[in-house]
Amino acid sequence: MSGFTNWTPLGRGIVKIGKLIDKDSIVYRGVFDRKEVAVKSVLDTNEKECEILRNLSHENIVKYMYMEQEGRTLHIVLELCSYSLKQYVLQEDHCNISLTPIEVLKQITEGVYYLHTGQTFCTVHRDLKPSNVLFLYVKRDAKWVVKISDFGLSKDLSPDKSSTTSYVKGSPGYIAPELLAFSDGTKGHGEIRKETDMFSLGVIFYFTLSGGKHPFSNDPYAVNAKVRDYELSLCELGGEYKLAESLILSLISKDWKERIKIQDVKSHFIFWDWSKTLNFFQTASDFLEDRIKHQKLINAFNKKCNDITGGDWFEKLCSEPDKPKVCETLQRRKKKTSLQDLLRQIRNWGHHYNDKATSDELRKELGDFPDGFIQYFTSRFPKLLPHTYAVLSEKKDELVLEDFYGIKVEAAVKYTEGAQASCSSVPMPNDEDDDDDDNELLGLDDESISPANQASESKLILRNYQKELAEQALAGHNSLIIAPTGSGKTAVANEIIKHHLKEENSKSVMFFVSKTTLALQQCDYFKKYLEDLTEREIAYLIGENTTNYPIGAIMKKAKLTVLTPQILIDELRRKKSFISFNE
Structure with a gap:
């Protein structure tokens, strides 16, 4: 050099x-x-x-x-590093960084997540602010990386401590309200904890998404008093960033105990791509179909329909002159106006978007799939995603929802013996489900309807098209079955497995799932409808780190094992495995 x-x-x-x-x-x-x-x-x-x-x-x-x-x-x-967050947001010093504000905030969140949870102890930064967030261009990867800097005020908390007492330090406008002097002259508690960083992070979020504004005051001499008295305004958030308002409020809550945890920020929907947003809407719609189990949740969800949609969502979609095919398709069915009906609409149109029965005109009006398609709905109903996310957060521990709320499934292998309660399921939609209307809406016949009501309490009856899907496999041929989401492929698999296990000298069956969260769901399904198998003969394996369990032995013992492919791959690679490719 x-x-x-x-x-x-x-x-x-x-x-x-x-x-x-x-x-x-x-x-x-x-x-x-x-x-x-x-x-x-x-x-x-x-x-x-x-x-x-x-x-x-x-x-x-x-x-x-x-x-x-x-x-x-x-x-x-x-x-x-080259630039600071302040330079990036205010476009100072010819700052030209190819990251969106959301991408920047995602990287900042990853950094804080590491400080708070990625070590044996917790590091509280205590001075998070735009000038301490920097940008470094990594040439070998041709990308910009966000860096949290300046640990001069930082404190490490040992695993057995949630806070420590210290002098109040920090930068004006970024010090949490509980650490500031109150109007009567008394001092704040002076307790330093992770939540003090969360307040600063919330201010950074607002600064980044509002073009450099502060949620309490842009006057550096008045801002601490405004924070202390909690006089805030988020009026500078606009457009797509309005979605972040509830998150920012939960970050800068006056009560530190009510501030959102960093792991919940990391999994928040503002960081999702359009595919995950669509997946969430579809999963939420399926989840809310169980009226017996979730009636209170459904009531809470539908209660704010007018506020979320701005009135009659059905009429709103039908009244757009440049969307005649949308209007025509909607009017084929009886009018439904609840918020749950809107969620069903998104779910079913998403499921059938690529069907032959869906016209090119309708696809064009709804937009490219999935980005344009989901933006068609979120642009018209911007409150729908935060409302759905907030309502379902009450059930975030449910297996089908935990991926959306950042809840990790502990790596473990659970054998189903005596553990019926541990196999949770997503029930089949009941007789009041609205799928028939939506298939009529898309011009589909009854044979294309998802298997909503095909299952009785203990008897599974295949529809004609499902019997056709299973036909080659039942005849003993190797088969690849391709069918749309919601067409009942699990029911078809259930029939094939049942037929196979009745054969003389039949070998055990492995049923692969793409996600660990689906293993429990599918296990419960098979336990219900494979009536010839006992609980001892059905096993499910979840988690990738399963070296402490005799996985091979469980696979050899069980007649049906539900698992992810990675578990099988890891077991086959073991030098002393109970199983081999020859089996």
């Missing part, structure tokens, strides 16, 4: 510094190991910052490289 002779050496000369690039934090542009770096100079009383930085290792945390001591001054060598 040229120009090294212009640098001033420090201490033993391993580190050299040049231009001061941050006068507030005393950061210089420097050289270390023939690379340009950032050199932060602090008093030796701040050695704790070095200790914290040494222990951190994450893509979204600024990288510590070296420390040179010169008298009472510590020179901390860090990777050199």
Whole structure:
């Protein structure tokens, strides 16, 4: 690298510094190991910052490289970044970063998630603000990476502590209200905890999505008083970013106990792509079909229909002159106006979007699938996603919903013996389900309807088209069955499995699922309808880290095993497996 002779050496000369690039934090542009770096100079009383930085290792945390001591001054060598979040949002200094605001916030969230949960202890940053969020361009990957920096005020909390007492420090407007002086002159508690960072993160979210505004005040001299008295306004959020309003409010809640946890921020719907949003709407619609189990939830969901849709959603969709096919298709069925009906509409049109019976005109008006399709609905009903997400959060522990709320399934292998209660299921829609109307809406005949009412309490009756799907497999041929979502492929598989196991000298069956969350659901389904099998003969394996369990032995013992492909692959790779490819 040229120009090294212009640098001033420090201490033993391993580190050299040049231009001061941050006068507030005393950061210089420097050289270390023939690379340009950032050199932060602090008093030796701040050695704790070095200790914290040494222990951190994450893509979204600024990288510590070296420390040179010169008298009472510590020179901390860090990777050199290009811009700050403030420059990015306000477009200062020719900042041209190819990341959307949502992508930036996602990376910041990943960094805070690591600080709070990714170590044996928790690191509370205490000074999260736009100038401490930096951008680094990684040439080898040709991408911009967000970096959280400046750990001068940070505190580590041991696993047995949720808070620690400390002097109130931080930057105006980013200090949580419980740490500020109240109007009567008394001091805040001074308790430093993860939730103090969550408040700062909420302010950063608003700053990023509002074009540089503050939720309490843009006046640096008045902002702490506004935070203390909790006088806020989120009126600068507009367009698609309006979806983030409820999240920001939960981040900057005045009561620290009510602030959202970082793991819930990480899984929040503002970070979803359109495919996951569509998947959520479809899953939510299926989940709410069980009126017996979820009647209270359904009532709560439908109660705000007018507020969410702005009135009659059916008439709203039918009244658009440039969408004649949408109107024509909707009017083929009897009018339904509940919020649950709208959710069904999204679900069923999504399921049948690519069917031959769906006209090209309708597809064109609804938009490309899935992005344009789901935006067709979210642009007209922007409150639908946050409302659905909030209502169903009450049931976020349910297996079919946990992927949307960031709940991890513990890696484990559970044998179904005596554990009927552990096999949760998503019930078949009941006789009041609205699928018939929606298939009529798309011009489909009864043979294309999802198997809503085909199952009695213990007897499964296949429809004609399902019998055709199973025909080749029942005749003993290797078969690949391809059918739309909702057509009842599991019912077809159930029939094939039942037929196979009745054969003399039949081998055991492995039923693969794409997600661990589906294993329990499918297990419960087969337990209900494979009446010839006992509970001991059906097993399900969930989780990828299952080396502590005799997986091969369970597979050999059970007549039917429900599992993910990765579990089988891992077992076959073991040197002393109970099973082999030959089996």
